[in-house]
Amino acid sequence: MISHAVDQVSTFAKDIDVLILLICGLVGFWFFVAEGVLFFLVFKYRAKEGGKAAYIDGTDPKHTRFISWPHRLILLCDVVIVVAAVRVWVEVKQTMPTPDQTVRVVSQQWSWSFQHPGPDNKLDTADDIKTLDELHVVAGQTVQFELVSQDVIHSFSVPVFRLKQDAIPGRVIKGWFKTTQTGSYDIQCAEICGIGHGAMVGTIVIEQPERYAEWVAGHAPVAALATPAPK
Amino acid sequence: MRNRLEGVWQFAAVALLLGAVACEGPSDPMVRGAARYDQCAPCHGAKGEGKPALAAPPIGGLPRWYVEAQLDKFRIGARGAHLEDSAGLRMRTMALTLPAEREVQVVAHYVSSLPHAASAPSVSGGDSTRGKAAYAACASCHGVDGAGNPQLNAPPIAGQADWYVATQLANFKRGIRGAKPGDATGATMKAMAVGLDEQQIKDLAAWVASMPRG
Numbered sequence: 001m002i003s004h005a006v007d008q009v010s011t012f013a014k015d016i017d018v019l020i021l022l023i024c025g026l027v028g029f030w031f032f033v034a035e036g037v038l039f040f041l042v043f044k045y046r047a048k049e050g051g052k053a054a055y056i057d058g059t060d061p062k063h064t065r066f067i068s069w070p071h072r073l074i075l076l077c078d079v080v081i082v083v084a085a086v087r088v089w090v091e092v093k094q095t096m097p098t099p100d101q102t103v104r105v106v107s108q109q110w111s112w113s114f115q116h117p118g119p120d121n122k123l124d125t126a127d128d129i130k131t132l133d134e135l136h137v138v139a140g141q142t143v144q145f146e147l148v149s150q151d152v153i154h155s156f157s158v159p160v161f162r163l164k165q166d167a168i169p170g171r172v173i174k175g176w177f178k179t180t181q182t183g184s185y186d187i188q189c190a191e192i193c194g195i196g197h198g199a200m201v202g203t204i205v206i207e208q209p210e211r212y213a214e215w216v217a218g219h220a221p222v223a224a225l226a227t228p229a230p231k
Numbered sequence: 232m233r234n235r236l237e238g239v240w241q242f243a244a245v246a247l248l249l250g251a252v253a254c255e256g257p258s259d260p261m262v263r264g265a266a267r268y269d270q271c272a273p274c275h276g277a278k279g280e281g282k283p284a285l286a287a288p289p290i291g292g293l294p295r296w297y298v299e300a301q302l303d304k305f306r307i308g309a310r311g312a313h314l315e316d317s318a319g320l321r322m323r324t325m326a327l328t329l330p331a332e333r334e335v336q337v338v339a340h341y342v343s344s345l346p347h348a349a350s351a352p353s354v355s356g357g358d359s360t361r362g363k364a365a366y367a368a369c370a371s372c373h374g375v376d377g378a379g380n381p382q383l384n385a386p387p388i389a390g391q392a393d394w395y396v397a398t399q400l401a402n403f404k405r406g407i408r409g410a411k412p413g414d415a416t417g418a419t420m421k422a423m424a425v426g427l428d429e430q431q432i433k434d435l436a437a438w439v440a441s442m443p444r445g
């Protein structure tokens with residue numbers, strides 16, 4: 001349902017959508033039941049010729065069960081939601097699958113920049129590829145990211161992954177995603193970070209291994225980041 | 232029924248027209264530029280006087296061609312797209328929020344109409360006498376009086392804030408500015424800055440800032 005509006009491109013996107021629909025369904029059900037009863041009663045007991053108000057003190061179980069039974073059922077729904085949510089939380093945020101690749105995601109006012117591991121697939125070596133605006137990863141691979149901020153709090157948000165992670169200055173926050181298809185998708189900032197927050201966007205490019213290898217080969221020399229030799 | 236329908240169509244046409252006029256906004260470029268400048272004032276100041284704490288330089292009174300050229304460079308990533316250029320990266324995003332090339336023109340027009348604002352000296356250790364001597368190498372493009380030369384794409388720099396002149400010279404020298412494809416004029420200036428050492432940069436900044444803007 002949600003995937004009609006926003007693609008699901010990470011392995012956990014579906015689980016999160018199911019969770020959102022579950023919450024919407026349960027909460028929505030009770031919302032309509034409660035509103036339905038309310039309007040029904042308002043209509044049924046509307047002002048009528050000769051009608052008299054009854055005095056109800058709310059202690060007779062015959063009356064209170066209209067509150068207490070829905071209450072118990074709603075608590076049951078809450079338990080279902082909490083269990084489902086914790087399972088997804090543990091999967092997405094509390095486990096760290098062995099990554100095929102580690103990248104660094106750098107947030108700053110108001111740009112995303114990235115450090116790719118380069119040909120040796122190791123971060124913080126001379127062949128790392130640093131880019132502005134564009135993160136390249138391989139389709140089907142598990143990617144671990146190290147999220148840092150250069151200035152204020154930002155939030156790394158990739159809607160098609162259903163992933164959102166705050167970046168806190170001074171901290172390295174790790175997370176992961178596993179992509180499921182190729183394509184170019186939006187990265188956005190999801191934490192107000194100043195006047196340019198709304199324009200703090202980037203792109204994640206998910207490619208087949210061959211295309212990715214080509215891209216790495218084309219960008220690997222440190223030339224792009226080091227000071228070019230004076231002309 | 233037919234009349235009612237016709238009325239609806241007329242109403243829709245008028246609404247559409249009004250809507251189009253509202254989108255277009257005032258046609259006077261000065262008014263439009265002033266409105267657009269609201270977006271720039273938080274950093275560059277209400278009168279374009281700059282805010283050193285935000286690394287935003289004074290821009291009031293810069294010629295329109297130069298402001299336009301710089302905004303275009305920020306927009307295509309020819310300036311402010313270096314990973315170590317945090318000030319430039321901020322300005323790049325702001326330039327990208329201008330919705331259309333036409334907005335670049337009106338805001339540049341407005342910026343050029345603002346007064347040039349003098350800045351208090353803030354870089355210590357610069358000697359303007361030595362700077363004056365070193366400036367001989369700059370005069371061919373920026374002019375003896377620092378008034379710039381549009382034929383050579385060299386902006387006026389006389390009276391520019393010393394901290395900004397010093398940062399930009401250092402940026403040119405390090406390849407943070409003037410080293411991207413699409414920045415031919417920046418490359419010209421970069422070639423002039425690579426040979427400068429730290430002391431010369433401070434001296435030049437002191438001299439350039441002390442020159443009166445004509």
Ligand SMILES: [Cu+2]
Pocket residue numbers: 107108109110153154155189190191192193197200
């Ligand atoms: Cu942000």
